[in-house]
Amino acid sequence: xxxxxxxxxxxxxxxxxxxxxxxxxxxxxxxxxxxxxxxxxxxxxxxxxxxxxxxxxxxxxxxxxxxxxxxxxxxxxxxxxxxxxxxxxxxxxxxxxxxxxxxxxxxxxxxxxxxxxxxxxxxxxxxxxxxxxxxxxxxxxxxxxxxxxxxxxxxxxxxxxxxxxxxxxxxxxxxxxxxxxxxxxxxxxxxxxxxxxxxxxxxxxxxxxxxxxxxxxxxxxxxxxxxxxxxxxxxxxxxxxxxxxxxxxxxxxxxxxxxxxxxxxxxxxxxxxxxxxxxxxxxxxx
Amino acid sequence: xxxxxxxxxxxxxxxxxxxxxxxxxxxxxxxxxxxxxxxxxxxxxxxxxxxxxxxxxxxxxxxxxxxxxxxxxxxxxxxxxxxxxxxxxxxxxxxxxxxxxxxxxxxxxxxxxxxxxxxxxxxxxxxxxxxxxxxxxxxxxxxxxxxxxxxxxxxxxxxxxxxxxxxxxxxxxxxxxxxxxxxxxxxxxxxxxxxxxxxxxxxxxxxxxxxxxxxxxxxxxxxxxxxxxxxxxxxxxxxxxxxxxxxxxxxxxxxxxxxxxxxxxxxxxxxxx
Amino acid sequence: xxxxxxxxxxxxxxxxxxxxxxxxxxxxxxxxxxxxxxxxxxxxxxxxxxxxxxxxxxxxxxxxxxxxxxxxxxxxxxxxxxxxxxxxxxxxxxxxxxxxxxxxxxxxxxxxxxxxxxxxxxxxxxxxxxxxxxxxxxxxxxxxxxxxxxxxxxxxxxxxxxxxxxxxxxxxxxxxxxxxxxxxxxxxxxxxxxxxxxxxxxxxxxxxxxxxxxxxxxxxxxxxxxxxxxxxxxxxxxxxxxxxxxxxxxxxxxxxxxxxxxxxxxxxxxxxxxxxxxxxxx
Numbered sequence: 001x002x003x004x005x006x007x008x009x010x011x012x013x014x015x016x017x018x019x020x021x022x023x024x025x026x027x028x029x030x031x032x033x034x035x036x037x038x039x040x041x042x043x044x045x046x047x048x049x050x051x052x053x054x055x056x057x058x059x060x061x062x063x064x065x066x067x068x069x070x071x072x073x074x075x076x077x078x079x080x081x082x083x084x085x086x087x088x089x090x091x092x093x094x095x096x097x098x099x100x101x102x103x104x105x106x107x108x109x110x111x112x113x114x115x116x117x118x119x120x121x122x123x124x125x126x127x128x129x130x131x132x133x134x135x136x137x138x139x140x141x142x143x144x145x146x147x148x149x150x151x152x153x154x155x156x157x158x159x160x161x162x163x164x165x166x167x168x169x170x171x172x173x174x175x176x177x178x179x180x181x182x183x184x185x186x187x188x189x190x191x192x193x194x195x196x197x198x199x200x201x202x203x204x205x206x207x208x209x210x211x212x213x214x215x216x217x218x219x220x221x222x223x224x225x226x227x228x229x230x231x232x233x234x235x236x237x238x239x240x241x242x243x244x245x246x247x248x249x250x251x252x253x254x255x256x257x258x259x260x261x262x263x264x265x266x267x268x269x270x271x272x273x274x275x276x277x278x279x280x281x282x283x284x285x286x
Numbered sequence: 287x288x289x290x291x292x293x294x295x296x297x298x299x300x301x302x303x304x305x306x307x308x309x310x311x312x313x314x315x316x317x318x319x320x321x322x323x324x325x326x327x328x329x330x331x332x333x334x335x336x337x338x339x340x341x342x343x344x345x346x347x348x349x350x351x352x353x354x355x356x357x358x359x360x361x362x363x364x365x366x367x368x369x370x371x372x373x374x375x376x377x378x379x380x381x382x383x384x385x386x387x388x389x390x391x392x393x394x395x396x397x398x399x400x401x402x403x404x405x406x407x408x409x410x411x412x413x414x415x416x417x418x419x420x421x422x423x424x425x426x427x428x429x430x431x432x433x434x435x436x437x438x439x440x441x442x443x444x445x446x447x448x449x450x451x452x453x454x455x456x457x458x459x460x461x462x463x464x465x466x467x468x469x470x471x472x473x474x475x476x477x478x479x480x481x482x483x484x485x486x487x488x489x490x491x492x493x494x495x496x497x498x499x500x501x502x503x504x505x506x507x508x509x510x511x512x513x514x515x516x517x518x519x520x521x522x523x524x525x526x527x528x529x530x531x532x533x534x535x536x537x538x539x540x541x542x543x544x545x546x547x548x549x550x551x552x553x554x555x556x557x558x559x
Numbered sequence: 560x561x562x563x564x565x566x567x568x569x570x571x572x573x574x575x576x577x578x579x580x581x582x583x584x585x586x587x588x589x590x591x592x593x594x595x596x597x598x599x600x601x602x603x604x605x606x607x608x609x610x611x612x613x614x615x616x617x618x619x620x621x622x623x624x625x626x627x628x629x630x631x632x633x634x635x636x637x638x639x640x641x642x643x644x645x646x647x648x649x650x651x652x653x654x655x656x657x658x659x660x661x662x663x664x665x666x667x668x669x670x671x672x673x674x675x676x677x678x679x680x681x682x683x684x685x686x687x688x689x690x691x692x693x694x695x696x697x698x699x700x701x702x703x704x705x706x707x708x709x710x711x712x713x714x715x716x717x718x719x720x721x722x723x724x725x726x727x728x729x730x731x732x733x734x735x736x737x738x739x740x741x742x743x744x745x746x747x748x749x750x751x752x753x754x755x756x757x758x759x760x761x762x763x764x765x766x767x768x769x770x771x772x773x774x775x776x777x778x779x780x781x782x783x784x785x786x787x788x789x790x791x792x793x794x795x796x797x798x799x800x801x802x803x804x805x806x807x808x809x810x811x812x813x814x815x816x817x818x819x820x821x822x823x824x825x826x827x828x829x830x831x832x833x834x835x836x837x838x839x840x841x
Contacts, residue, residue, distance in 0.1 A: 099510035111529035245736035250806035478670030498656035
């Protein structure tokens, strides 16, 4: 069993009208089965309302399945005695950078998690230092979060999670409210965590360029897992992605269009280098 | 007009933390809290000129030690001057006694003058004294200090930790909500809203398009924040350790001694003179 | 009928030690009926600039003329200006407040002092223009999805019948589907009504498809002001200021470097595909 495993994970909620009468039941997550290996970089894609955020909140035991089971490091999230262990092992970073920073000083915010866990004072300081260094925010430790850019705030939030020494970190659209620079900063920090510290990463996003480096990609639609595979496998299915109204990097799209026009390019091209190489090979033949 | 509004919000520097490296800044927040309360009490203990001179000297020394520029403190007090003036004027004209000056229907009495001056001195000392505390203590360590000082109240079921946490979160979100207010206001002005003209009723009505979105946003933020705190294992004050625990050092003990001396002095002045 | 910025400067907190020169000597002419992209990263001054256009911020020096009149003249009607230069803020759905969608859209025209009938007609037309289905008109705006809320908020400004519509990051926080829908709707609106549209964004890729002119802001100054294909040729300078040309530009530049004879100034995938096919056929 991997670090995160689900068995027919289903989450339903009841919609009510203004008088509180039941209007209907929505299945936000519908029978999801997956198994995530320790140390992997996982991306979960899908447009708004596809159920990806609802799914993410199950990993941290913020939501509980209405049917099926989810295990985090072998612990069933519905088992109350594991609640705090699960929240410590599976840290979570949310979308809005302003609404998840609690401390009034960067270092105080990063120390918040360890404080809650009852870590001794000296160790909190060590953890805060190493976490802030891991995301490159150490020099800002005395700053007020209000003075930071969006990307910096998200890196502080990530540091706040790392300081809890999790095995796995779930990022729920961490870049949705950032500009391109901030997005790059955050993704770079996340990749470093995965590469250097070996922390399992589950990145929920709708930006395609952020998933290129993932080990595994799951595409969600209407609560189901609609596609799964490596980024290359996913990106070679351009038409399906378009149908799901997801973006495809321009280079992948261009290669796809050229293929349709009879140019013999391989499917699933992800980078400009790959594209120019492949095109050079083709034009060399002609 | 809006620009003025913007500046007004930013102008409230009264007691906002002033970064400096001073003895006072480094004191334990509990010391500063106790000292501030002690100082305020002392202002009402003494009632002669000598007492005020002693208090003024004490305050002046503390300001000097804190390295906060006096001008900066005074600037922050502008907002309070108005309230101060009203108190002075009321005392000046409305205290019965031996008349000094009379013109038209107004009369200034000897007693009135005395009380007015005393009130002015007391109030301005009180304000300067307490703003000295907030100027030299970050809001966070202030809440920490309060939490620790009020600690014993836990045993009579006062949610001390929760109140302190609420205060510190409120302090963190005030600047965010101020900025948001400014943004929503501008957005509604762009839709032709008018926050300035008309009578009081009309003005109050005009606030609806500002207040509704502001409340909704505050609730959304509160909701998000609660979730983020839970995700980071927050479960109240139990089992919690502190990253910056409060510990008295020798400077703090010395400060308590100084305070005690000052207070004893004030009581002595009251009793002996 | 145009908007002219003449040597506009803006300094935040002018008489304090924290003064920030947010806009530096901006000179722009915005003629009728253009579709403009205003690009810059966070803090480049683009949001400050658009707030000057409808008189929300008064320049520290310089002047802004709308239809030949200085908008900061003593007796100039600001309210009227704001109805003519409609500004949709970032995350505009955060400004919704009425009990139903229709009432919320009526807020703008009502503030202009229009009759009840005219107000409702305009609100109805505006909601149609943003493509919101009738069934949502009498729902609470807070029950709608993110994309729908944003449409309602845009309609709230459109109902004032502006000649110039400025949208500050209209796609922020939306998913690709929502983003495409909103941008397509704006393009359609532009086509049908012929009004001037200024799209503020930090994404070149998003605006390249739609606009005919791109103004790039950096550190409070106008860095480039040209048609997209010309602006993207400066992709290296754009990178230096934290922006990027669309990926297509990089692909074409990489191909040209390898000796392929392609036009590097194409801006869309379709054009790029045709270029490559043409080059391959040679």
